[in-house]
Amino acid sequence: MAVLGQIILSSWVFMGLSLLMFAPLERLMPARQNRGRAPWSDWMYFWVNPTIGAWGALTFIALLGATIRALLPAWVLHWTAGRPVAWQLFLAVLLAELWGYWAHRLAHAIPWLWRFHRVHHSIEEMRWISAHRQHPIDVIWLIAGANLPAFALGVNLRPLAAFIVFERCYTVFLHANLDCSYGLADHFLASPRFHHWHHDAGEVGLNRNFAGIFSVLDWIFGTYHPPLFPPEKFGDAAPMARGYINQIFATPPPAPTLKQGRANAQSSGETSSS
């Protein structure tokens, strides 16, 4: 419980910090002029998601992780516990990024998961606060999907908790209305422009650039799109209800698959994203 409390408290502190950091930056050097203010529903996600996400994901991780631990040979847990904290942090980050990539990719490929993840892809104007527009079940799936393996292997929870908080903070940066690219280093480390292409409303995005921090995973698994310039338009071709409650209980559209990609989604709803 102490770790859960620490995560929730840290999340709220970082949320406050991200508000102080990214809101002024977006005003100083915006990548584009957004049409207006963020919808009020984004503020609902902003306040509700860290608590629900942290609580739900931690409960899920604790229950399933304990089951997996019970099934693992004892030497695996002993071996992990015997490693230095820095080594355990490295293992936690490696596993979290690898599984986070696949959890995100599966959220696009499996219709039941896409029903929740598409809320995030309803973003039509990038803002730092857009990072929080996620269905609570999508938050739980992505956080749990990313961190369950490390927990099940018995990695020290404290560095893992610190990493989750950092990960969430970096996600806010990726969604900010900033045209920021790392040049060639985009192949290794995700930049805001790299992630903006994941939200592209054109034929390139949606099933590209899944990684949360290490874009090299997209390069390895064949989903990397080089962010040489910013995309023109954001959003999902399928229409999405507006407002927090409507989005949470939205009826699922057909899921775009990794094979079909954006082209099929567009052919079924060419003009719905504006």
Ligand SMILES: [Zn+2]
């Ligand atoms: Zn996505």
Ligand SMILES: [Zn+2]
């Ligand atoms: Zn995003």
